[in-house]
Amino acid sequence: xxxxxxxxxxxxxxxxxxxxxxxxxxxxxxxxxxxxxxxxxxxxxxxxxxxxxxxxxxxxxxxxxxxxxxxxxxxxxxxxxxxxxxxxxxxxxxxxxxxxxxxxxxxxxxxxxxxxxxxxxxxxxxxxxxxxxxxxxxxxxxxxxxxxxxxxxxxxxxxxxxxxxxxxxxxxxxxxxxxxxxxxxxxxxxxxxxxxxxxxxxxxxxxxxxxxxxxxxxxxxxxxxxxxxxxxxxxxxxxxxxxxxxxxxxxxxxxxxxxxxxxxxxxxxxxxxxxxxxxxxxxxxxxxxxxxxxxxxxxxxxxxxxxxxxxxxxxxxxxx
Ligand code: G3I
Numbered sequence: 641x642x643x644x645x646x647x648x649x650x651x652x653x654x655x656x657x658x659x660x661x662x663x664x665x666x667x668x669x670x671x672x673x674x675x676x677x678x679x680x681x682x683x684x685x686x687x688x689x690x691x692x693x694x695x696x697x698x699x700x701x702x703x704x705x706x707x708x709x710x711x712x713x714x715x716x717x718x719x720x721x722x723x724x725x726x727x728x729x730x731x732x733x734x735x736x737x738x739x740x741x742x743x744x745x746x747x748x749x750x751x752x753x754x755x756x757x758x759x760x761x762x763x764x765x766x767x768x769x770x771x772x773x774x775x776x777x778x779x780x781x782x783x784x785x786x787x788x789x790x791x792x793x794x795x796x797x798x799x800x801x802x803x804x805x806x807x808x809x810x811x812x813x814x815x816x817x818x819x820x821x822x823x824x825x826x827x828x829x830x831x832x833x834x835x836x837x838x839x840x841x842x843x844x845x846x847x848x849x850x851x852x853x854x855x856x857x858x859x860x861x862x863x864x865x866x867x868x869x870x871x872x873x874x875x876x877x878x879x880x881x882x883x884x885x886x887x888x889x890x891x892x893x894x895x896x897x898x899x900x901x902x903x904x905x906x907x908x909x910x911x912x913x914x915x916x917x918x919x920x921x922x923x924x925x926x927x928x929x930x931x932x933x934x935x936x937x938x939x940x941x942x943x944x945x946x947x948x949x950x951x952x953x954x955x956x957x958x959x960x
Pocket of ligand 1: 770
């Protein structure tokens with residue numbers, strides 16, 4: 641069995657991968673992405689972000705996002721929708737606009753209402769707010785935080801819930817995968833949104849890890865339990881585990897262990913619904929362009945050949 645088949649047999653809802661529009665012209669890539677034995681879920685890596693969906697104010701563009709949504713539908717895969725409110729990949733009319741509390745709330749609500757309504761019934765979940773925190777757990781000074789204050793979070797969740805009452809609403813961030821200040825900050829966000837009476841269903845743990853310094857399975861298990869104790873589900877949403885190049889047999893073996901530990905932590909928590917890797921092949925990973933000299937972060941190599949990490953994931957899922 642493949643990764644998704646094994647995941648579902650273990651009680652998860654899906655095992656999935658991110659993808660992006662330019663890669664879909666690569667037919668070998670597309671064939672493997674569409675293989676539901678391995679991937680029961682996909683996430684658009686860029687094409688539902690604010691710069692793509694509302695490049696000028698109140699003019700919406702869903703063409704690229706629809707390509708990924710239609711692909712998921714054709715393949716019988718769930719779609720994780722990503723994302724609505726984030727400090728990065730904002731069009732300049734948002735990031736460099738002149739805003740008051742009231743005008744930015746109105747623009748944010750209009751964005752959320754239009755995008756969520758367009759994709760209504762097509763998404764398993766929305767990442768409503770992405771990466772709101774600094775490493776110490778305090779709020780990042782985004783245009784949203786500096787203009788609106790922390791209330792922008794519950795306002796965003798409430799607007800998403802109003803537009804689609806059925807879709808799962810997530811807070812999504814990185815470096816919240818083991819106990820510490822930032823994870824505690826994310827738990828505070830869950831409580832904040834709940835305290836406003838707004839709906840929050842889940843926390844997405846991105847899990848952009850480094851080979852050899854991936855949090856242990858027990859640290860991750862403890863951490864997931866702290867979230868699910870608040871009444872929300874959890875998912876690993878952007879898992880990849882990078883290394884300093886060149887890759888060696890020893891690094892690939894450690895990477896396999898690190899993938900296995902992470903997926904096993906999800907399996908161990910009844911409210912961890914799934915794992916998404918941030919693209920499945922090193923050929924299209926975001927890592928080398930962001931971290932010079934690093935890469936080989938995915939379970940499939942540049943030639944779309946499975947690496948030891950694939951077996952590590954399968955082991956965690958009890959498959960063979
Ligand atoms: O669209 C332009 C294109 O017109 C231009 O020719 C090209 C030249 O550089 O750039 C294109 O934009 C790039 C965009 O991806 C689309 O390919 C940006 O430069 C590039 O920075 C952007 O990177 C994305 C990154 O988010 C931006 O922060 C990655 O593909 C995407 O995988 C990554 O995903 C994020 C998640 O959304 C949130 N968590 C972290 C994760 C990894 O950074």
